[in-house]
Amino acid sequence: MKITQISVFLENKQGRLHEVCALLGSNNVNIRALTVADTEDFGILRIVVDRPQEAVAILRGAGLTANLNEIVAVEVEDRPGGLSGILKILSANGVNVEYMYGFVEKFSEKALLVFKFEEPDKAIGILADNNIGIVGGRDIKCI
Amino acid sequence: MIWNERMECMPAGRMQDLQSERLCRIVEYVYSNCRPYREKMDASGVGSRDIKGINDIAKLPFTVKDDMRRGYPFGLFCVPQEKISELHVSSGTSGDPIVVGYTAADIKLWGDVMARALCCAGAVPGDMVQVAYGYGLFTGGFGMHYGAREAGLTVIPASSGQTKRQLKLMQDFRPRILACTPSYALYMLEEARELGVDPRESSWQIGIFGAEPWSEAMRGEVEANWNMLATDIYGLSEIIGPGVAQECPRKDGLHVCWDVFYPEIIDPVSGLPVPEGTAGELVITTLTKEGMPMLRYRTRDIVSLDRGACPCGRTSPRLSKIKGRTDDMIIVRGINVFPSQIEHVLLRIEGIQPHYQIIVDRKAGKLDDLEIDVEVEEGIFFDEIKKLREIEERICREIESVLGIFVKIRLVEPKSIERSEGKARRVIDRRTV
Numbered sequence: 220m221k222i223t224q225i226s227v228f229l230e231n232k233q234g235r236l237h238e239v240c241a242l243l244g245s246n247n248v249n250i251r252a253l254t255v256a257d258t259e260d261f262g263i264l265r266i267v268v269d270r271p272q273e274a275v276a277i278l279r280g281a282g283l284t285a286n287l288n289e290i291v292a293v294e295v296e297d298r299p300g301g302l303s304g305i306l307k308i309l310s311a312n313g314v315n316v317e318y319m320y321g322f323v324e325k326f327s328e329k330a331l332l333v334f335k336f337e338e339p340d341k342a343i344g345i346l347a348d349n350n351i352g353i354v355g356g357r358d359i360k361c362i
Numbered sequence: 363m364i365w366n367e368r369m370e371c372m373p374a375g376r377m378q379d380l381q382s383e384r385l386c387r388i389v390e391y392v393y394s395n396c397r398p399y400r401e402k403m404d405a406s407g408v409g410s411r412d413i414k415g416i417n418d419i420a421k422l423p424f425t426v427k428d429d430m431r432r433g434y435p436f437g438l439f440c441v442p443q444e445k446i447s448e449l450h451v452s453s454g455t456s457g458d459p460i461v462v463g464y465t466a467a468d469i470k471l472w473g474d475v476m477a478r479a480l481c482c483a484g485a486v487p488g489d490m491v492q493v494a495y496g497y498g499l500f501t502g503g504f505g506m507h508y509g510a511r512e513a514g515l516t517v518i519p520a521s522s523g524q525t526k527r528q529l530k531l532m533q534d535f536r537p538r539i540l541a542c543t544p545s546y547a548l549y550m551l552e553e554a555r556e557l558g559v560d561p562r563e564s565s566w567q568i569g570i571f572g573a574e575p576w577s578e579a580m581r582g583e584v585e586a587n588w589n590m591l592a593t594d595i596y597g598l599s600e601i602i603g604p605g606v607a608q609e610c611p612r613k614d615g616l617h618v619c620w621d622v623f624y625p626e627i628i629d630p631v632s633g634l635p636v637p638e639g640t641a642g643e644l645v646i647t648t649l650t651k652e653g654m655p656m657l658r659y660r661t662r663d664i665v666s667l668d669r670g671a672c673p674c675g676r677t678s679p680r681l682s683k684i685k686g687r688t689d690d691m692i693i694v695r696g697i698n699v700f701p702s703q704i705e706h707v708l709l710r711i712e713g714i715q716p717h718y719q720i721i722v723d724r725k726a727g728k729l730d731d732l733e734i735d736v737e738v739e740e741g742i743f744f745d746e747i748k749k750l751r752e753i754e755e756r757i758c759r760e761i762e763s764v765l766g767i768f769v770k771i772r773l774v775e776p777k778s779i780e781r782s783e784g785k786a787r788r789v790i791d792r793r794t795v
Binding site: 230 | 738739743744745746747751772773774775776777778
């Protein structure tokens with residue numbers, strides 16, 4: 220139930236993010252979700268795309284350092300307190316969230332958030348036990 | 363086999379006596395026969411009387427390449443031109459060319475040290491050697507030639523270039539030994555494959571490679587592709603040409619012919635000896651040459667010296683591979699920094715490619731800053747800022763422990779460091795001093 224995310228190493232330079240997005244766009248890769256973590260000198264661009272294997276090959280072909288890694292896409296009630304309810308369950312069960320970000324579009328009536336967990340399998344088990352919806356890779360392509 | 367067992371295996375104590383006796387004689391000889399040396403010694407207040415043994419060598423002034431340029435062409439010769447039997451000219455890649463002169467006795471010495479080198483690499487009398495070093499003003503070809511003749515080898519004086527012909531000579535004559543620059547050995551590899559010659563089937567079993575710095579990675583490539591033992595030889599025209607030091611098949615340092623070429627390792631800035639085993643600039647004194655002896659010649663090559671016993675039986679100290687050149691050295695906050703030191707640290711960290719650049723800067727009124735840009739490749743890229751920060755900190759810590767100064771590490775994208783002719787520019791010095 221994990222989905223694939225691409226992480227790209229980027230220097231903190233003007234126009235760099237645009238160049239990478241333009242590269243993917245011109246290759247017909249559609250970005251479904253995106254976030255940038257940055258420091259003074261460098262950043263990590265994290266994206267969920269429709270064709271991750273192809274996209275990572277395109278990025279590497281352009282000389283960028285890019286990796287594939289696994290994240291969990293979780294459905295969150297789109298109402299005040301929706302996210303806090305999930306975080307409360309995770310925290311109560313000792314699951315650590317490394318980072319998270321949101322999808323632009325919805326898959327259902329609920330909002331879709333991406334989580335990077337320290338122990339993804341444990342987190343998936345706990346979320347399932349609590350009847351919280353997790354969206355798989357195939358579903359992501361349909362968004 | 364050991365070609366000159368008496369000299370190559372002499373116990374260190376007796377060697378010291380011999381070196382002492384030879385040093386006293388050469389200092390006296392140079393003082394009486396060469397005006398620039400005499401003037402230099404007089405100016406520094408050292409007379410031949412002050413030199414009583416090899417341990418007094420540090421009292422003598424250094425000789426540098428500029429001394430040779432100033433004396434161009436024959437100014438540093440200790441004999442009149444009619445006593446010189448051969449002249450060689452070193453390539454003037456950095457400035458004017460320099461001239462070296464050999465008497466008949468010097469040529470004989472050259473043959474002896476080169477015979478030692480060939481045998482040290484594994485040659486035995488009767489072997490055939492293909493000399494693909496250039497014959498001419500460059501010392502490589504003739505030095506190898508004299509040594510091969512002296513050691514009773516069959517010489518193919520192929521000289522450099524004409525790769526197709528080199529490969530044909532190898533296939534038709536089946537020489538066991540190849541002598542050339544390591545980069546030419548790699549170049550011939552491509553040519554061989556294009557001609558449909560299987561390099562692993564070549565007759566060459568031993569390579570004697572030198573005249574340029576080369577890495578262990580390059581050695582591995584030559585050995586695996588040619589299926590031969592690749593040994594390193596060291597020498598420089600100013601001293602004699604090839605034959606100053608040579609690796610035995612253990613490939614654990616180059617045995618120096620220290621009965622005739624006395625090595626010292628100094629701090630290139632202070633000129634003082636470095637602690638035993640530490641890297642520094644190699645300084646050589648020729649103890650027996652007649653035509654153009656050198657007293658404490660600064661080679662500008664950075665090496666370390668290992669005095670530990672070698673199982674091959676030779677008692678001579680061993681030079682490390684060249685770790686750098688003093689020409690590349692930068693001084694940051696009074697500390698000597700060689701790009702190669704930084705490279706060694708980076709290569710020790712798993713996943714790091716040696717693509718880096720050193721930037722030295724000085725902001726007004728502040729201390730010098732040393733920044734090292736390191737390209738991030740897949741081997742060290744993680745999806746977490748925390749882990750990337752850990753890598754920065756680890757590089758920083760390890761470099762600090764080697765150099766003793768704080769450096770700023772900056773992770774940069776692959777290929778973002780400027781390359782010229784395939785090689786990255788290692789140092790950018792932005793200081794305006």
